[in-house]
Structures are given as C-alpha cells and as structure tokens.
Amino acid sequence: MPDASIPIGQLARSAGCKVQTIRYYEQVGLLPPPARTAGAQRRYGEAHRQKLRFIRHARELGFPLPAIRELLALSDQQESDCAGADRIARRQLEAVNRRITMLTSLRSELERMLAHAHGKRIRDCRVIATLADHGLCSHEHHGTAASS
C-alpha cells in the first residue's frame, strides 16, 4: 500500500468506529480531508490511521473533542513543552474522579432502595417512596447529574 489507499470502511473497522464518525471528525476539523478517487471516494493513508486511533483512544478515556483538538495540536509540535498535555490529562483525571465519587454514592442509595423494597403494593414500595421524598436518602449526591 503506497499511501492514501485505505477506503473509509476499512479505516472504520481498523479504528473500531463507524464510517459516519470518521466523516464527522473530518467535518469538525479533527481529521484532515483525505485524498479522493476520481469518483470522489475518500482514500486514507497511515498518517490518517494513526491520528484516528489517537482520537478514538482519547475518546475512550473520556476526553471531550475540544481537549483532543488541543492534544493533537500539541502532538504536532514535537519541540514544545509537555506541560500542556500534562495539564489536560490532569483535568480529565479530576473529572473522572468527580464522576466516580458521585456514581459511588448513587450506587449506595440505589442499593439501599432495593434492599428495602419488600412491599408488594406500590403504596409500600421503597423505590417509589425514596424517589418521592428526598429526605429519605442518606447520602449527598447533589450537583450535576450522573451522566457526562
């Protein structure tokens, strides 16, 4: 394979993502536009594959696209300082830690709820009662919601 010989479907399989995701990354400027065949089909090379793997790996680690954009810019300037990348990763670690803390307290409330859910009728159901009355929950799980 000389270069610019990989069709989009093969690239998608090799990166573990969908074809549309690749086109989306191109659209938002994360991936540079590849060469095209005479019939306007995209053909990628090794450099694209590397970059896409980088993006997908960072996404799996939960980095948002703007952070990935910064990381890609940093990785292109081989001489510049590592502190920037460090700071971004540290920020991401903090975000992950915050999410873990919250999810852990959510889990314990859900477990508490289920452990006591022995009512046969809704009117005695602990699950419903807990949701209806915030006072019944012991832990602090306030702040932004469980997702993202």
Next chain:
Amino acid sequence: MPDASIPIGQLARSAGCKVQTIRYYEQVGLLPPPARTAGAQRRYGEAHRQKLRFIRHARELGFPLPAIRELLALSDQQESDCAGADRIARRQLEAVNRRITMLTSLRSELERMLAHAHGKRIRDCRVIATLADHGLCSHEHHGTAASS
C-alpha cells in the same frame, strides 16, 4: 396558599432546577399542565411540587426520562405490583455499576499516564505517547465511552 399559587420561578428554586427545565417537562408530558392566571402565567400547587421533586431526584440518580415516566405511572397506580419499580431500579443499578467499572479503569490509565509523564518535550511525553499507541495501555477500557 390555597392551591395553584406557586409561580414557576419559586417552584424552580424549590426543586433546584431551572425555569426552562420545568417548561420542558411539561412539554414532554412529564408534568401535567398547571393552572394559568388571566395573563397566562403558570401557577402550581403542592401536587406539582411533589411530582417535580420526584422527577428531579430520579434524574439525580441517573434515571433517564423514559424510566421516570414509567416510575411516575407506577406511583400513580397505588394498587399495582411493586415488581415493575424494582426492575427499573435494578436496571439502573446495573448501569451505574457498569459506569463505575469503566471509569475506574480509565482512572488508573490516566494515573499511569501522568505518573510517567516526565519528558520535557512533547516527543518524550508519555501522555501523548499513550494516546497515540493503544498498545501502551495495560487495562481493558473498551466498550462505549466514558460519558452518559
């Protein structure tokens, strides 16, 4: 306050959410439409407040809106079986556990990355290198991404 005397802003403050969120819940049919003043402003009663608290608490626990819709329907049928609510809560607990597992392995990879990030130049930067080469990461953190 007789009933239907609470304006939307006060309701929002008492539930810890934004005014727009309440209007959104009404729009998607989670909250019943309240009474209106002659000038078409919404006025809520205690029942609305309870229902909104229920919704917000469930959201904080990470339940998606369709699940909350089911839970609300269940809580309105006081005579029906508790098993439905139980099943929904259990499903949610499993989702939370999955997320915790994934985030924990993400955290350890991020920590590993940062612990070795002693290169001063990008070309020696462990953070960038780890992202670029999936082979450098020890843990399994595959599957759907870290968010949601």
Next chain:
DNA sequence: CTAAAAGCTACAGTGACTGGAGCTGCAACC
C-alpha cells in the same frame, strides 16, 4: 404610576455522534 423583575412563546444550540433517503462508484463474476 412607573420601573424592575419575572414570566411568556418560539426557536436555535449543545456534544458527539447516529440513522435514513436517495443517489453513485467500484470490483467481481459470468
């Protein structure tokens, strides 16, 4: 009576994709 605060509708935007419609390109086989 006036001015500020709060409310109204309607619509657009977020993030990170995903799915579909309706078309065209390309490679293989006969």
Next chain:
DNA sequence: GGTTGCAGCTCCAGTCACTGTAGCTTTTAG
C-alpha cells in the same frame, strides 16, 4: 460488456436532556 451488490457519497433529521436567546407581556413593589 453487462449486471449484481456492497460500499461509498451528500444532505438532513434525530438523539438526550436540557440551556440560551430574542422579543415580547404580566405582575408586583415602591
């Protein structure tokens, strides 16, 4: 060379759970 069928193309809409904005009107306090 014809045809079949998968793969690719663009463009647009939808997801989820909100959030923000523009341009009004209503309510309330002084």
